[in-house]
Amino acid sequence: MAIQTDIIIVGGGSVGLHCAYYLLKAGRKVTLVEQNQIGDGSSSGNAGQIVPSHIIPLAAPGIVSTAFKWMLDSKNSPFGMKFSLDPTYILWLIKFAASCNDANVQQAIPPLNAIGQLSTTNFSQIITQEKFECAYQEKGVLFLYKDAKAFEDGIEEGKVMQKHGIPIEVLDQEAIRKFEPVILDSIVGGINMSGDSNVNPAVYLKLLGERLREMGAEIYENTSVTGFDLVAGKIQGVKTSAGVFEANEVILAAGAATPIVGRDLRLNIPVQSARGYSMTISAPKKMPRQPLLLGERRVAVSPMGDLLRFTGRLELSNVDRTVNQKHIVGIERAVREYMQLEEKLDVKETWAGLRPTTPDGVPIIGRSARYKNLIIATGHAMLGLSLGPGTGQVVSELVSGQKSAFDLSPLRIERF
Numbered sequence: 001m002a003i004q005t006d007i008i009i010v011g012g013g014s015v016g017l018h019c020a021y022y023l024l025k026a027g028r029k030v031t032l033v034e035q036n037q038i039g040d041g042s043s044s045g046n047a048g049q050i051v052p053s054h055i056i057p058l059a060a061p062g063i064v065s066t067a068f069k070w071m072l073d074s075k076n077s078p079f080g081m082k083f084s085l086d087p088t089y090i091l092w093l094i095k096f097a098a099s100c101n102d103a104n105v106q107q108a109i110p111p112l113n114a115i116g117q118l119s120t121t122n123f124s125q126i127i128t129q130e131k132f133e134c135a136y137q138e139k140g141v142l143f144l145y146k147d148a149k150a151f152e153d154g155i156e157e158g159k160v161m162q163k164h165g166i167p168i169e170v171l172d173q174e175a176i177r178k179f180e181p182v183i184l185d186s187i188v189g190g191i192n193m194s195g196d197s198n199v200n201p202a203v204y205l206k207l208l209g210e211r212l213r214e215m216g217a218e219i220y221e222n223t224s225v226t227g228f229d230l231v232a233g234k235i236q237g238v239k240t241s242a243g244v245f246e247a248n249e250v251i252l253a254a255g256a257a258t259p260i261v262g263r264d265l266r267l268n269i270p271v272q273s274a275r276g277y278s279m280t281i282s283a284p285k286k287m288p289r290q291p292l293l294l295g296e297r298r299v300a301v302s303p304m305g306d307l308l309r310f311t312g313r314l315e316l317s318n319v320d321r322t323v324n325q326k327h328i329v330g331i332e333r334a335v336r337e338y339m340q341l342e343e344k345l346d347v348k349e350t351w352a353g354l355r356p357t358t359p360d361g362v363p364i365i366g367r368s369a370r371y372k373n374l375i376i377a378t379g380h381a382m383l384g385l386s387l388g389p390g391t392g393q394v395v396s397e398l399v400s401g402q403k404s405a406f407d408l409s410p411l412r413i414e415r416f
């Protein structure tokens, strides 16, 4: 016999957990199904940076040629891609290349800015109200540059952000040394995105998961969703390894695995997995005072209490979280080009995670036009932690039929 519930959420990453939080706050009954442990997937070992400043999508002019140039340097490249003749992958690549233009950037900025701002406010509220101790700090994220031309390009990008209300501070070579003493003399300048913040994502999501249980969520861990029963434009049943669930609403938030989980739905969900890596060490003798982004190398450095995490590399991949040590070594090498670091590091963890990436660099959030009780929330790429709380709020608003906090039409799946 089917298990009855009000709302079923598929996936217990940042997106699924935040959806559960806002739905429970709105008084709904929530069941969450996660194939592993909640908060332990691609959302846990990431850089923990909450970056409302990231309003320029991945699909932007010049990115394709830059990516090819990077790939010529296999040792240090921040980018990689699998080779596959799978038509879905090839179509995704074509759509991505076609989106790398200024029109796409202009279209993407308003929704990314709106959800980024909403999420930042919500993050601060959740952490304060729930009294989460999760190494949260509101000091900004500091971009660093070794190359004068890259610094100039960074300033130009910063001007675009400023135009859209994002606070930035440009720091020349002298100012940056005073601002962040841990950096090397070769750094020519930096830009502090002062409205950004950071957390330890694993700790934050663990606390969020515990809070959801206290609020009454029914959480099924080690339970896989295997398919859907479909009847007359509706999801009649969600098939799982723990039995079939019948729900008023189904929220699909399975990150990079969403197209696989949703295959019975026969929807075009163009989400491609983009693997990245992290290495976490015990606090070195000299800790950066705030998170850093190493401009040319695209590596993030994130202080998290008594830990320091380095993250980097974006490779279009299969849904596979195997850690490639070669890239961990490359990330460490990049960090040493920007900041002081002792020779021997006390490595606590190496990790790989998957960014669910859409071809236009904008998430998919909205009610499906084909199945009246289905909401899709995925495709947050490099921003799934940052944008989790805003996504949770607007999904809850969609469920209750309330007016959304901002215009969701640019996020609808039907745009593809």
Ligand SMILES: Cc1cc2nc3c(=O)[nH]c(=O)nc-3n(C[C@H](O)[C@H](O)[C@H](O)COP(=O)(O)OP(=O)(O)OC[C@H]3O[C@@H](n4cnc5c(N)ncnc54)[C@H](O)[C@@H]3O)c2cc1C
Pocket (backbone or CB within 6 Å): 010, 011, 012, 013, 014, 015, 016, 033, 034, 035, 036, 037, 038, 039, 040, 041, 042, 043, 044, 045, 046, 047, 048, 049, 050, 051, 223, 224, 225, 226, 253, 254, 255, 256, 257, 261, 274, 275, 276, 277, 278, 300, 311, 312, 352, 353, 354, 355, 356, 377, 378, 379, 380, 381, 382, 383, 384, 385, 386, 387
């Ligand atoms: C190296 C790296 C650094 C990053 N740094 C940042 C950062 O600083 N800030 C930021 O905002 N973002 C960052 N990100 C991106 C962020 O981690 C992702 O966008 C985010 O994890 C996506 O969240 P999600 O909930 O959509 O997916 P996930 O976290 O992947 O959650 C999806 C869940 O669905 C579950 N699932 C899949 N299939 C099934 C099934 N059949 N049945 C049941 N459950 C299933 C999975 O097990 C998983 O737990 C980074 C990513 C990487 C790789």
